[in-house]
Amino acid sequence: MSDEVTCVHPADREVADPTPGKTREQAIDVPGLWSGFVRSEPGAASGWHHHGEHDTSVYVIEGNVRIEFGPGGGRSVEAGPGDFVHIPKHLVHREVNPGPAASREVITRSGSGPLTVNVDGPATA
Template sequence: MTDHWHAPLRHIKGAELTGDTMQTSGMTRLEAVSGKTVGSDKLWMGRTHVAPATSSGDHHHGEAETAIYIVSGRPVFVFADGDEEVRLETEPGDYIFVPPYAPHREENPGAEEAVVVIARSSQEGVVVNLPSLWAPVERP
């Protein structure tokens, strides 16, 4: 039986985040709170960096819901709605919700690094990297 009234709080310093988690091309994902780092049962939290003029690979986060808070930069979140590409252009202070299994990618068209804080409804950093969802269109 767990004594929830006397469980210790955990302090993870920004300099202690680890890159020892699932990665996607074009971005750096850093893990702070997870089952592995603090013993969480239902939550994963971390930070992602996307360099200027860079796009991540296409991916999804399995059954986990994902909440994203934009710290700096102006990342663009791209997903498909049927045959149509949808682009959500963000700025610092904005939030994005990514439903379970929703394929997407992050793009950073700006000159400043994009930094976001991520929270997931899983104790693991679930990432499923995908082949390109938007193959180039051949033009005559």
């Protein structure tokens, strides 16, 4: 375990944890914790995926994000600037930017194992 405080500047972030339709930049990756910056352009939709053993927190800085989930992807939650979203571990979902502007989000994951597991889509009811 480190006994140093670190600061990750925007130029120090690395593109990581790929999912179609999203650009994720890793800032912090230590055992049990991942945090980074995510952006998507208007109309972009990620592929269907889940985050394995990780609970995920999303903080929307600007723009809009819609999280689609549930049987057949038929449920959704909409979030905008200042909103927090919790995505439970193993929940198959996708993120959509339904707005006219790019979205910017801070993502934090707590757990272990693979960060993202891409899948064909959620099961139907």
